[in-house]
Amino acid sequence: MNRRVMIQADEALLSRARNVASDRGITFPQLVRQALEHEIDLKSWEPLSSTATVESGGAARQREYQPDAWR
Numbered sequence: 001m002n003r004r005v006m007i008q009a010d011e012a013l014l015s016r017a018r019n020v021a022s023d024r025g026i027t028f029p030q031l032v033r034q035a036l037e038h039e040i041d042l043k044s045w046e047p048l049s050s051t052a053t054v055e056s057g058g059a060a061r062q063r064e065y066q067p068d069a070w071r
Helices: 011-024 028-039
Strands: none
16 A cells, blocks of 8 residues: 655755665665665564544645644
């Protein structure tokens, strides 16, 4: 199952990762996948039982970001 994921990291790190991927002749997502597979023992990993998606119908883009009060 393919999913779109946002990766947040320092721009210099992302740039270096893109260069490594290019040097290896693979895409950036392939590099990330290989790195994850290398770091995580997939045989002992159990996926989450459920995930959640929040849909705002675009309303979130129409106003200024306000962090939740509890943060």
